[in-house]
Amino acid sequence: MASSSNSxxxxxxxCKFLRRKCMPGCIFAPYFPPEEPHKFANVHKIFGASNxxxxxxxxxxxxxxxxxxxxxxxxxxxxxxxxxxxxxxxSYLQRQVHRLQKxxxxxxxxxxxxxxxxxxAGAPGNVVDLVFQPQPLxxxxxxxxxxxxxxxxxxxxxxxxxxGTGGSYGTFLPWNNGHDQQGGNM
Amino acid sequence: MASSSxxxxxxxCKFLRRKCQPECVFAPYFPPDQPQKFANVHKVFGASNxxxxxxxxxxxxxxxxxxxxxxxxxxxxxxxxxxxxxxxSLLQxxxxxxxxxxxxxxxxxxxxxxLGILAATHQSLGINLLAGAADGTATAVRDHYHHHQxxxxxxxxxxxxxxxxxxxxxxxxxxxQITQFQxxxxxxxxxxxRTVDPS
Numbered sequence: 001m002a003s004s005s006n007s008x009x010x011x012x013x014x015c016k017f018l019r020r021k022c023m024p025g026c027i028f029a030p031y032f033p034p035e036e037p038h039k040f041a042n043v044h045k046i047f048g049a050s051n052x053x054x055x056x057x058x059x060x061x062x063x064x065x066x067x068x069x070x071x072x073x074x075x076x077x078x079x080x081x082x083x084x085x086x087x088x089x090x091s092y093l094q095r096q097v098h099r100l101q102k103x104x105x106x107x108x109x110x111x112x113x114x115x116x117x118x119x120x121a122g123a124p125g126n127v128v129d130l131v132f133q134p135q136p137l138x139x140x141x142x143x144x145x146x147x148x149x150x151x152x153x154x155x156x157x158x159x160x161x162x163x164g165t166g167g168s169y170g171t172f173l174p175w176n177n178g179h180d181q182q183g184g185n186m
Numbered sequence: 187m188a189s190s191s192x193x194x195x196x197x198x199c200k201f202l203r204r205k206c207q208p209e210c211v212f213a214p215y216f217p218p219d220q221p222q223k224f225a226n227v228h229k230v231f232g233a234s235n236x237x238x239x240x241x242x243x244x245x246x247x248x249x250x251x252x253x254x255x256x257x258x259x260x261x262x263x264x265x266x267x268x269x270x271x272x273x274x275s276l277l278q279x280x281x282x283x284x285x286x287x288x289x290x291x292x293x294x295x296x297x298x299x300x301l302g303i304l305a306a307t308h309q310s311l312g313i314n315l316l317a318g319a320a321d322g323t324a325t326a327v328r329d330h331y332h333h334h335q336x337x338x339x340x341x342x343x344x345x346x347x348x349x350x351x352x353x354x355x356x357x358x359x360x361x362x363q364i365t366q367f368q369x370x371x372x373x374x375x376x377x378x379x380r381t382v383d384p385s
Contacts, residue, residue: 046239048232055230055266063267070271074258082239083247086270087254093277100284107291114298 013040018049027056031068042075043068197224202233211240215252223256230259 011022195206
């Protein structure tokens with residue numbers, strides 16, 4: 001119905017960009033409203049309209065909105081950073097997770113040491129047994145995911161990203177963990 | 187590159203069924219032994235889009251760009267709905283959980299440090315309590331009182347033994363003492379005199 005309405009009033013952002021008639025069954029219309037032209041422009045530049053059409057046709061209708069939003073997010077990241085795209089955000093987050101994991105392990109070690117020290121000091125009534133079981137960090141390889149969590153629309157990660165145009169991510173990029181075996185042919 | 191052209195085409199040109207030219211922009215990054223890498227990138231991004239993207243970059247940046255594109259393509263094919271955004275969401279969730287756990291651990295550590303200070307204070311108070319103890323002996327007043335009771339009897343006997351020279355003064359003193367002596371016994375005067383006569 002929305003697409004039909006768009007057909008009479010104005011074409012969706014995709015058909016407007018592609019300079020074509022927005023048909024009632026347009027697969028883009030529900031997700032690229034006319035007032036968000038940049039959203040489609042980014043997706044088109046990075047992924048291409050035909051690739052997105054094929055991708056959306058392979059999904060169930062109730063999955064398409066999330067797929068379009070994630071594609072738009074990745075496309076915007078790629079336009080902002082043509083070298084690393086959203087992989088820059090991933091490597092940044094991985095470093096943060098790794099850093100906090102080390103801090104948590106150190107704090108738990110201090111707690112364990114303090115617990116033994118307190119017992120030795122002869123204050124049995126005040127001994128509290130604490131059990132911290134931090135989840136292991138999947139640093140070896142990122143598994144395939146179907147997460148329940150949704151990204152907030154404000155894109156906080158992009159705002160936090162350090163703007164190092166050089167090889168600032170070189171040592172922490174995900175494919176350096178053996179995810180991709182690259183062979184330098186130069 | 188020339189050797190690549192003469193030996194075999196790169197994975198991209200092989201996939202696209204075209205001749206691999208010496209200036210092929212894909213050849214340095216898609217070697218023939220990694221066909222899946224290009225297949226993924228091509229399916230998600232399209233060869234023409236990648237060509238345009240790489241041509242806009244400085245050659246020193248292209249390797250990282252290709253590897254990040256390959257990573258994103260791999261993630262998109264694994265999860266067509268969320269792609270890399272799923273990875274980002276998971277990492278953000280892990281980050282928040284670690285922040286909560288770290289905050290709890292630090293709070294617990296500060297409690298332990300406070301307990302340590304309290305234990306030291308308690309120990310100090312214990313020492314003060316022990317130091318405050320004092321040893322003393324009770325004073326017996328009865329011994330002095332007993333000694334005091336014994337003294338009047340000596341005076342009484344001494345008064346009776348005084349010769350006649352001081353009879354008047356001695357008599358007065360003796361009478362006073364006898365009077366005092368009779369009152370506690372509550373006996374008759376005759377009985378008192380009889381007791382005195384034999385001695």
